[in-house]
Amino acid sequence: MYDIKPLEEEWKRYNKKKKRPLYLGSAAILFLVILSFAALKYNTADIFKSSEGKNADTVNNTANSQSSSTLRDKALTKLEVKKPKEDIFTETKPVTVVSDNSNPMESAEDTAVLNDEAEIKKPTVKRARTKAVQKRRKKMHLNIIKTTSVSAYKDVEKRFYESHDTDDSLFLARSYYNKGKYKKAEHWAWETNKVNGHIEESWLIFARSKVKLGRKNEAIRVLMSYSKRSGSKKAKNLLLKIKNGAL
Amino acid sequence: MKSRYEAAKNVFIDSVDIDDYIELESSVIAYQQLQHSMDKPLKMILLFGRPGTGKSILLNRIAEKLKHQKEIHYFDTPAVSEKEFFHKLFKVLTKKDLPKNTEVNFSALVDFCKNLRGKREIVILLDEAQMYGAEMMEKIRLLSDSRAVKFVVSLHKTEDEDLIAKEHFQSRIWEVIELKNATKQDQTTYIHKKLLKKNLFEIANSIKDKDMKLIHTFTKGNFRECNKLLFTLFEICEYYDKNEPSKINYEQIPQRIIEMAALKLGYIHV
Numbered sequence: 001m002y003d004i005k006p007l008e009e010e011w012k013r014y015n016k017k018k019k020r021p022l023y024l025g026s027a028a029i030l031f032l033v034i035l036s037f038a039a040l041k042y043n044t045a046d047i048f049k050s051s052e053g054k055n056a057d058t059v060n061n062t063a064n065s066q067s068s069s070t071l072r073d074k075a076l077t078k079l080e081v082k083k084p085k086e087d088i089f090t091e092t093k094p095v096t097v098v099s100d101n102s103n104p105m106e107s108a109e110d111t112a113v114l115n116d117e118a119e120i121k122k123p124t125v126k127r128a129r130t131k132a133v134q135k136r137r138k139k140m141h142l143n144i145i146k147t148t149s150v151s152a153y154k155d156v157e158k159r160f161y162e163s164h165d166t167d168d169s170l171f172l173a174r175s176y177y178n179k180g181k182y183k184k185a186e187h188w189a190w191e192t193n194k195v196n197g198h199i200e201e202s203w204l205i206f207a208r209s210k211v212k213l214g215r216k217n218e219a220i221r222v223l224m225s226y227s228k229r230s231g232s233k234k235a236k237n238l239l240l241k242i243k244n245g246a247l
Numbered sequence: 248m249k250s251r252y253e254a255a256k257n258v259f260i261d262s263v264d265i266d267d268y269i270e271l272e273s274s275v276i277a278y279q280q281l282q283h284s285m286d287k288p289l290k291m292i293l294l295f296g297r298p299g300t301g302k303s304i305l306l307n308r309i310a311e312k313l314k315h316q317k318e319i320h321y322f323d324t325p326a327v328s329e330k331e332f333f334h335k336l337f338k339v340l341t342k343k344d345l346p347k348n349t350e351v352n353f354s355a356l357v358d359f360c361k362n363l364r365g366k367r368e369i370v371i372l373l374d375e376a377q378m379y380g381a382e383m384m385e386k387i388r389l390l391s392d393s394r395a396v397k398f399v400v401s402l403h404k405t406e407d408e409d410l411i412a413k414e415h416f417q418s419r420i421w422e423v424i425e426l427k428n429a430t431k432q433d434q435t436t437y438i439h440k441k442l443l444k445k446n447l448f449e450i451a452n453s454i455k456d457k458d459m460k461l462i463h464t465f466t467k468g469n470f471r472e473c474n475k476l477l478f479t480l481f482e483i484c485e486y487y488d489k490n491e492p493s494k495i496n497y498e499q500i501p502q503r504i505i506e507m508a509a510l511k512l513g514y515i516h517v
């Protein structure tokens with residue numbers, strides 16, 4: 001038998017040579033796969049990039065809209081914060097609100113006449129500007145136009161007849177009472193009570209107006225009836241005051 | 248200690264021994280075709296195919312099988328000279344040895360053959376006929392024209408040999424039988440039958456279909472190449488069995504060893 005070792009060595013070389021195309025093929029396939037993945041990743045990244053851009057815009061918009069809504073909320077919060085300071089701002093659909101500061105110590109609800117010129121601006125697209133806007137928003141102030149314009153009251157009255165909103169009628173009752181226009185105050189207090197008979201303030205203004213108009217007994221009867229029905233302490237106190245002639 | 252592969256190795260020693268003949272589908276067809284052709288009133292039959300396709304063993308087998316039915320003579324090795332060939336032929340035809348210091352007179356031989364027509368029908372199987380020259384082949388043709396002697400000429404199928412066939416036999420050959428390399432299925436059967444003939448069932452079973460495919464690829468279905476490859480293969484197995492048994496799987500012939508045998512025989516190269 002011939003020496004097997006050289007044959008074994010020869011076979012090893014042959015085997016390597018035989019498998020070389022396999023390795024090369026595998027390497028080529030692997031390379032192609034990696035290339036494909038890279039290309040895919042690049043495209044995906046590109047897509048993501050563009051979609052991210054879009055998203056970013058969307059985010060900006062959202063952020064802006066959020067910030068704007070926040071702003072709006074903040075503005076509202078601001079309004080609410082300001083509330084106890086001096087005036088109560090009542091946002092009304094028509095921008096015009098009538099203010100009567102004839103009695104500044106009265107509750108703010110009875111007083112403010114606002115014109116909210118700080119109507120929220122539409123959000124800007126750029127986020128960068130958002131802070132500036134926010135700052136501007138923070139600095140935003142309400143131009144409170146204090147007016148006693150008759151036309152303003154007419155507008156509120158007109159709106160009440162359209163909406164039967166007791167806030168409007170009560171406001172008018174309160175305002176006219178403060179102005180000393182007791183007949184009108186009695187009328188708007190009565191209008192309020194017709195819509196909603198459970199508003200304490202409206203009954204009190206109604207009774208006070210009657211007293212001012214010289215109809216003390218009617219006022220006592222109204223107050224007795226109301227205090228009996230509602231058990232209101234304010235009504236009872238006012239009743240005592242009227243009875244004692246302290247009003 | 249005698250290795251189990253030693254017997255397997257010896258199975259594939261190339262020979263034309265009739266005992267080594269393996270009946271395959273293709274060989275059975277060729278055998279029947281040849282036998283049928285010999286029954287026809289043909290002057291010459293050409294049996295050709297590439298070396299190792301089983302021409303010699305087919306001639307050997309048919310001579311063996313038909314020797315009691317026909318006057319059939321198998322010239323396995325070609326005569327080195329014309330003189331020697333005619334001496335052999337003289338002996339076959341006359342059943343006598345040629346006296347010493349005498350030569351065969353070809354014309355007299357042709358006349359002798361002509362006289363035998365109708366009396367005897369002699370079949371001469373000429374193996375490796377490509378060794379005969381053109382002049383010799385012409386004389387063979389003349390003898391076959393006597394119709395008393397029928398020649399079955401076995402030729403290697405090469406371009407040159409094809410030329411010989413064209414020149415000397417094309418117009419005279421009445422039947423051509425071509426032997427081809429074995430199919431994978433035939434070769435598998437051949438290997439299995441060879442081993443089973445010597446009761447080497449386990450070894451036959453250890454050559455799986457995948458190995459057979461590889462062997463067929465290396466040998467291209469040529470029986471002689473197949474014998475060589477399997478001989479070398481079992482020789483390597485024998486070595487490992489005796490010296491490094493860990494390198495051999497008795498359940499299945501390792502592909503590595505088949506490739507080593509192929510390398511050894513030059514079927515593949517580094």
